[in-house]
Amino acid sequence: MSVETDLPRMIELARDARTRSYSPYSKFKVGACVRGASGELYPGANVENAAYPHGSCAETSALDKMANAGERRLSAIVVIGGGDALVTPCGGCRQRIREFGDPTTPIIICGEDGTIRARFTLDELLPHSFGPDHLA
Template identity: 60%
Template sequence: MPSLDALFEAAKAIQDKAYAPYSRFKVGAAIATPDGRVFTGCNVENAAYPVGSCAEAGAISAMVAAGESRITQIVVMGEGEALVTPCGGCRQRIREFAAPDTPIHIAGPEGIRKSFTLDELLPFSFGPDNLAAR
């Protein structure tokens, strides 16, 4: 299992590669899987604003493309002083592959600022288990 420091460094490295010419707000994400693999993603903006993609979505896509399907922890790194937590859409994307107690660490350039569980960020969520109960 990768250390939290290793996930932090992976998120920091990918954040620098973000394509954010409009907002100039770069975000990086690093996720770990049960077998210890790390997948990263960065935000990619587009002149047609709604078609950009979030860092978390990119990392999840890379994970799925590699044949993985479970997230054990995540680091999301943003700029500025405020906590940069996953947007609502990314919280739901994370929910598809993570358990309610999965740690989501929010970081800035200086380190981890705050940690949450998925359930804290997306309480009473709808996920794959809801469909299995039908």
């Protein structure tokens, strides 16, 4: 299967994960779904903490699941958030995506209803990035 074939399911999983967001402080729910290179799908949601720096983003949650399943490469990520503005990965998540992706990795941004609002490559969101290949 391809990323495009899996995209409807990725959106569904990200929307479902968003409903389980633990965001009692900001009330800002985010869901994500990562597609590993194997084609396996890994959803995640943001998890806040009263000690603010110790929460985790939805993208991080999904990437953690992928890594814990033994995968080391991702082929795409979907991010779903609410509001009128695009909910793109934060800077830290962009770097985490770079760890497992490459400059061409697609990042699909959806509204809370699952409508695709934008598509980017990682290189468009994190140009001139530093990644594992720099340490080889």
